[in-house]
Amino acid sequence: MKRITCTLLATCFVLLAGNKLKAQNEDLLKLVKEDTVKKEWASGAFKSSRVINGQSMELIGKGVLDVRILHRFGLVSNGAKEFFGLDQASMRMGFDYGLGTNLTIGVGRSTLNKELDAFFKYRPVRQGSGDGGFPFSIVWVSGVTVFTIPWVDTTRKNYFSSRIAYYNEIIIGRKFSNAFSLQVSPVMVHRNMVTNGDDKNNTWALGIGARLKLTKRTAFVVDYHPILSGREPGTKDPLSVGFDIETGGHVFQLHFSNSTGMNEKAFLTGTTSDFWKGDIRFGFNLSRVFQVGKKH
């Protein structure tokens, strides 16, 4: 019996002492159970919605207007008399708008061939971490281009439909870490009219885009589109390397490339310079975003 009493007494003291100790210096936050890790979306795999020429796995966000001014210059190898190509400029002005978090539409006009283009970009699958997070993003892009320069050959019957080309692209990309992102994007361009009778209407390419972040606001980017089939005779695989520089709402993409085209049809079927022979041009993309609509 005495033993039981002793045990009870001891228990009493332990409980009392325990309570006292607890009140001294405890971690109050531990008393509240933390919520389980919520699903988190990956964001900022690329600084811009374009790697350089090609579309990136990033969308601009709901209610965001992205005004894009793109320039491609002449060959650097033209030397000082052409100011290393800067005397010749080709440009595209574009407006992208985020209809939803996962849907962007855009229009643009390039000086090259006086070409208009329009596209939509939809992300059915977004990379995320935590519960139900998917390891990569899948983005679907489809667009149409119309060149508006006068017909060269006016003696034949020219159809408006001949001015039109389409492109379809699937981007599969992953932000591996804060510093490194990689995407592959099979893309098909269909031209209603080609230069010569035996040229292929369909051109297939595999886009490869990568980003390596150098500092918080600068990154090194590579954009490569090897042509897999249906190559337009005389054209080369477009390759661009450059830097992304971000300052608040602006992103500057400065790069060297062998292509002049600034829409998918133009750079996949019209890149005639050979990067490896030093036929390189300087170019830049300037992007400025405005939050014009509601985010939610």
Added chain:
Amino acid sequence: MNFGIKKLLAGLCFIVTTTSLTAQDKYFTKSGSIHFTSKGAIETIQAGHRSITCVLDSKTGALQFAVLMKGFEFKKALMQEHFNENYVESDKYPKAEFRGQIVNNSEINYTTDGTYNAHVKGKLTLHGQTKEVEADGKITVKNGKLLANADFTIQMSDYNISIPKLVKENMSNTVSINVNCALEPLKS
């Protein structure tokens, strides 16, 4: 006799344990809110958070907050991305914490409805840096629940949050913070 002592002790034990379990001296919330504003010459940065955790021990006056940095919502999507990626580096430092004390805790009567001034002192950990902060706030006791709110300012540079030179002129280093929490008794 022996039996009587045992009964008494058992009773004592019961009292000790139950009082320590039922005493309502801790209050908490998981849905407190924080708003911050930083008014620069050109750019005003504003964001809100509606799920911060706060625990208050009314006996000791100990007060602690935990804030998940990714929970801040901005009007501009890009601003939110930059906040997380470039300024507070949420992947590296996912949480901000405050651990402190209501200095004048004895002046607050947690059992009587009313509004009391509270002076809070403590350590704020943000972006991996810990600094002392002080704030004046109010605690309103109503029907056994508490409403706590406070305003204070911090300097971004105190927490190693740097503003790039290009936009330094546009932005302010000072951030005004407003905290608002409705606390309920914590049942352990």
